[in-house]
Amino acid sequence: MTHPGTLVLILAASVLAPLLVYATGRHIRVPLVIFEIGLGILIGPDVLGWAQPDKVVDTLADLGLSMLIFLAGYEIDFVAARGDTLRRSVWAWLVSLAVGIGVAFPISGGDAYEAFVIGTALTSTALGTVLPMLRDSGQLRGRFGTVMSSFGAVGEFGPVVAVALLLSGRRPGESAALLAAFGVITAGAVFWALRPRPPWFARLTERTLHSSGQFAVRFVMLLLACMLGLAEVFGLDVLLGAFAAGVLTRLVLHRAAPESSEEVLGKVEAMGFGFLVPLFYVVTGIEFDLHALLHDLGALLLVPVFLLLVVLVRGGPVYLLAPRDLTRPDRAALALFASTCLPLVAAITTIGVDQKVLGSDAAAALVGAAMISVLVLPLLAMRVRSSTGPSARAEPDLGTAEDAETW
Numbered sequence: 001m002t003h004p005g006t007l008v009l010i011l012a013a014s015v016l017a018p019l020l021v022y023a024t025g026r027h028i029r030v031p032l033v034i035f036e037i038g039l040g041i042l043i044g045p046d047v048l049g050w051a052q053p054d055k056v057v058d059t060l061a062d063l064g065l066s067m068l069i070f071l072a073g074y075e076i077d078f079v080a081a082r083g084d085t086l087r088r089s090v091w092a093w094l095v096s097l098a099v100g101i102g103v104a105f106p107i108s109g110g111d112a113y114e115a116f117v118i119g120t121a122l123t124s125t126a127l128g129t130v131l132p133m134l135r136d137s138g139q140l141r142g143r144f145g146t147v148m149s150s151f152g153a154v155g156e157f158g159p160v161v162a163v164a165l166l167l168s169g170r171r172p173g174e175s176a177a178l179l180a181a182f183g184v185i186t187a188g189a190v191f192w193a194l195r196p197r198p199p200w201f202a203r204l205t206e207r208t209l210h211s212s213g214q215f216a217v218r219f220v221m222l223l224l225a226c227m228l229g230l231a232e233v234f235g236l237d238v239l240l241g242a243f244a245a246g247v248l249t250r251l252v253l254h255r256a257a258p259e260s261s262e263e264v265l266g267k268v269e270a271m272g273f274g275f276l277v278p279l280f281y282v283v284t285g286i287e288f289d290l291h292a293l294l295h296d297l298g299a300l301l302l303v304p305v306f307l308l309l310v311v312l313v314r315g316g317p318v319y320l321l322a323p324r325d326l327t328r329p330d331r332a333a334l335a336l337f338a339s340t341c342l343p344l345v346a347a348i349t350t351i352g353v354d355q356k357v358l359g360s361d362a363a364a365a366l367v368g369a370a371m372i373s374v375l376v377l378p379l380l381a382m383r384v385r386s387s388t389g390p391s392a393r394a395e396p397d398l399g400t401a402e403d404a405e406t407w
Helices: 004-024 032-043 055-075 083-107 112-121 127-136 143-166 172-194 199-208 215-233 238-256 261-286 290-295 297-321 328-338 342-354 360-386 401-405
Strands: none
Touching (some): 004 032, 004 261, 032 342, 032 360, 055 238, 083 112, 083 297, 112 360, 127 143, 127 360, 199 215, 199 238, 215 238, 215 261, 238 261, 290 360
């Protein structure tokens, strides 16, 4: 390693972040990811200058991003997201994409690729941030939770596909053909995943669950590696492969070993959220161009502009196309939840900067707006819902440190 101390600093920041969540949880609710990115900014070159990423750290951060998208794919229950609700979810996202690219075009100075990156980032939804809040408040199993899962699933899946389609470096037609071929193979994998697994699969999963064998965990990692490699072979972004691997893993585990699936997922999450995912967020903070944001008034002013656009571009179509059986406050809460967008914004802007189609100043402004969205919008959504009736008012208190950690 060129800078061996950097990895130690990153891991120290990832340990310090949940401690800060716990310490501040009784006074102010701050999502864990905010501390992870903030600590990355602190030890990065624009503040203390202690951390200097190298190839090893960048590779681990890329793995963290893949694991983040993998876990996002696993969260999606396509059985619940279907019918009229799914159609409304898809149309809401397509309208958001069209509006997002349209409003981003003048911001990018007429650069089509930069407008696409900005517009796509404005359409994403942080389903992994929203679902824990709904789960803790007991609303995930109800009608609102089902609708939110559907809109959130499309808000995660749509941007991943769009990035794979138009940021691959190929002509759109060629990318679409490769994406279709990838989709056919993935559909075949889904068909295979839905078939009954032989009895030995569940037995071996149970037998090695608490031993050094860890068959199911190794199988999940193999599935992730295969889908990442398949996306790479087709010249698509690896995020698409990671997302597809998450969906396939959910199908396989729930069909083959339903009694052990949650425990297997817990072990995979331990690797992801215990090591790789926080490493990605800390590195995102290290590479955050704070200097450009603070010393460029235009970039700084873009932060509130992007935050407003996130609500309008993503939340507006969600509100208008939400199922009619939802009350007006529920539709407003749905729009606010759907506008919460940090993880994919960080991923999309990272890709845009790496491919030199997005400036670091615009990327910093987008990430800054997304950080504010995670801080503010879910709380507003919960407050909107808490004023609608007795069932909403019965939600548990969200002011404890334990609740804050689920963010």
